[in-house]
Amino acid sequence: MERRSLSFYVLSFVFALFILFLYGPTITIGILSLQGPNGGLTFPMNGMSFHWFYNLFEQQAVGDIWGSFSRSFALGFMVMVITVVVSVMGGLAFRKKFIGSGFIFYLVITSLIIPSILISLGVGLIFNQLGWDVHWSTSGLGSQLTWTLPFGLLIMFAVFNRFDKSYEEAARDLGATPWQTIRFVVLPIIGPSLIGVALFGFTLSYDEFARTLLTAGSYNTLPLEIFGMTTNVTTPVLYALGTLTTVFSFIVIGVFLGVAIYLQRRKKRLGSDAHSGMV
Amino acid sequence: MFRFFAQRSNLSGWALASPLSLVLVFFLICPIIMIVIVSFWGATEFSIYPAFQWDNYEFLFSSSVTYTVFLKTFMYAFITWAITLILGFTVAYYLAFHIKSLTWQIALFLLCTIPFWTSNIIRMISWIPFLGRNGIANETLIQLGLISEPVEWLLFSDFAVILAFVHLYTLFMVVPIFNTMMRIDHSLLEAARDAGANGFQTLVNVIIPLCKPGIMIGSIFVVTLVMGDFITVRFMSGSQSANVGRLISNDVGLLQYPSASATAVVLLLTVLITIGIMLRFVNIRKEL
Numbered sequence: 001m002e003r004r005s006l007s008f009y010v011l012s013f014v015f016a017l018f019i020l021f022l023y024g025p026t027i028t029i030g031i032l033s034l035q036g037p038n039g040g041l042t043f044p045m046n047g048m049s050f051h052w053f054y055n056l057f058e059q060q061a062v063g064d065i066w067g068s069f070s071r072s073f074a075l076g077f078m079v080m081v082i083t084v085v086v087s088v089m090g091g092l093a094f095r096k097k098f099i100g101s102g103f104i105f106y107l108v109i110t111s112l113i114i115p116s117i118l119i120s121l122g123v124g125l126i127f128n129q130l131g132w133d134v135h136w137s138t139s140g141l142g143s144q145l146t147w148t149l150p151f152g153l154l155i156m157f158a159v160f161n162r163f164d165k166s167y168e169e170a171a172r173d174l175g176a177t178p179w180q181t182i183r184f185v186v187l188p189i190i191g192p193s194l195i196g197v198a199l200f201g202f203t204l205s206y207d208e209f210a211r212t213l214l215t216a217g218s219y220n221t222l223p224l225e226i227f228g229m230t231t232n233v234t235t236p237v238l239y240a241l242g243t244l245t246t247v248f249s250f251i252v253i254g255v256f257l258g259v260a261i262y263l264q265r266r267k268k269r270l271g272s273d274a275h276s277g278m279v
Numbered sequence: 280m281f282r283f284f285a286q287r288s289n290l291s292g293w294a295l296a297s298p299l300s301l302v303l304v305f306f307l308i309c310p311i312i313m314i315v316i317v318s319f320w321g322a323t324e325f326s327i328y329p330a331f332q333w334d335n336y337e338f339l340f341s342s343s344v345t346y347t348v349f350l351k352t353f354m355y356a357f358i359t360w361a362i363t364l365i366l367g368f369t370v371a372y373y374l375a376f377h378i379k380s381l382t383w384q385i386a387l388f389l390l391c392t393i394p395f396w397t398s399n400i401i402r403m404i405s406w407i408p409f410l411g412r413n414g415i416a417n418e419t420l421i422q423l424g425l426i427s428e429p430v431e432w433l434l435f436s437d438f439a440v441i442l443a444f445v446h447l448y449t450l451f452m453v454v455p456i457f458n459t460m461m462r463i464d465h466s467l468l469e470a471a472r473d474a475g476a477n478g479f480q481t482l483v484n485v486i487i488p489l490c491k492p493g494i495m496i497g498s499i500f501v502v503t504l505v506m507g508d509f510i511t512v513r514f515m516s517g518s519q520s521a522n523v524g525r526l527i528s529n530d531v532g533l534l535q536y537p538s539a540s541a542t543a544v545v546l547l548l549t550v551l552i553t554i555g556i557m558l559r560f561v562n563i564r565k566e567l
Binding site: 015 | 294298302305306307309310372373391393396397399401404405409413414418446449500503506508524527543546
């Protein structure tokens with residue numbers, strides 16, 4: 001075992017500062033959301049209470065938070081499912097060389113780097129000119145997919161770059177049809193990575209702002225609602241909402257990571273019976 | 280026979296890629312085309328009408344605001360890029376080379392990644408208690424005796440904008456750089472040491488060149504995110520600064536869609552040219 005060098009301690013300190021930088025503000029608003037009823041947006045704490053959290057549950061206090069939350073949740077779920085399915089299909093497609101694959105690849109990269117407001121503006125204009133109403137579940141959904149699909153696809157590229165093709169060849173040699181090969185060999189192997197794609201799909205959609213700004217229509221998603229609040233709400237209720245949303249995000253992330261770890265373990269456990277044959 | 284298989288591979292490739300292509304055609308290509316078309320249209324106070332005129336572009340390029348705002352956009356992008364690169368590289372380096380156990384590596388890496396999956400808007404809001412006039416930063420500085428009165432430029436300033444950018448986007452540097460670092464063969468580092476290189480020389484002559492693809496990918500992410508942003512600038516500058524994105528969203532707010540579209544076209548070209556230059560240095564697809 002080498003001795004830790006000085007640079008290790010210096011870098012550890014830098015890393016700790018970085019983590020503090022990342023989480024400090026979030027933790028701060030977590031604490032401030034517990035302000036007493038007369039507390040303000042900054043320290044000092046004016047008593048401790050759940051006043052601002054109760055406030056969130058009162059109908060008239062702030063905008064349509066629960067409506068926007070349920071819309072964001074539904075939208076996130078839709079985006080997640082579509083992102084997983086389309087990314088897997090896309091990932092499978094890109095393993096073969098097909099005419100036009102280069103073009104589609106560049107489209108995906110463009111989708112990733114294009115300023116979000118262009119999507120928002122362009123989709124809004126199209127719907128407008130076609131006389132369609134923009135709605136979070138149509139134009140909003142499509143706009144968000146242009147942000148989640150590239151991430152899903154990049155993950156699938158990374159997964160398939162590391163994928164050992166001999167598994168598939170073995171399945172084919174044993175007489176599996178292409179569908180069986182995918183269903184019983186490929187999908188179980190890439191399963192844990194799909195959880196990652198799903199996590200990206202859900203959270204990126206749930207937090208997306210710019211691409212839904214002009215495409216969500218008259219019913220706001222949660223980020224739009226929160227942004228609206230920043231201009232006219234000057235009480236810690238904003239922090240309470242922020243804290244609640246962040247806690248919800250943490251729970252979602254925790255669930256996804258938990259499932260991924262579970263699948264990974266299961267894969268290890270069940271993977272070992274490969275030599276004993278299928279009955 | 281061979282051609283038959285080639286065609287089948289094309290067919291199944293297209294079939295599998297078709298949902299992806301459909302989404303991208305309708306929600307990426309069509310919007311871009313639409314924006315290009317509308318950028319030539321005219322507008323009254325209440326509505327827009329089809330036309331083919333260069334007025335929007337003429338106005339855009341004749342206004343001095345445009346140049347100031349584009350310059351500002353590049354400034355934000357450059358400063359954020361420089362800071363996130365140094366910070367992101369340091370963090371990735373620490374994770375990849377100083378943390379020996381894989382479990383710890385994954386755990387700490389996740390710790391860095393988790394904020395990415397939470398709301399950007401809330402992460403911006405959460406700077407208020409730090410940077411505000413009576414915020415933690417000012418209180419601390421006063422208590423330390425470094426300043427006598429609260430400084431005003433902490434919140435709602437360019438400083439706040441860049442701080443927020445760094446806060447939001449450093450991760451986009453950490454992940455690709457960490458990814459390339461994890462694939463560096465450790466025997467190369469040993470070889471460097473055996474050949475008499477000290478730690479710094481190894482870093483400059485071995486590690487950094489091998490990390491170039493990761494650095495480029497991270498840079499592309501950060502530069503495009505900052506150049507296309509409008510909400511961070513609006514929120515963190517308290518509407519006192521403007522970048523190109525805000526120029527567009529202001530026009531949208533005034534229902535001046537043709538003028539917003541013209542600005543958007545110029546922004547898109549600017550971003551694409553910037554990325555085109557950066558992409559000359561790396562082949563992304565090989566590096567995943």
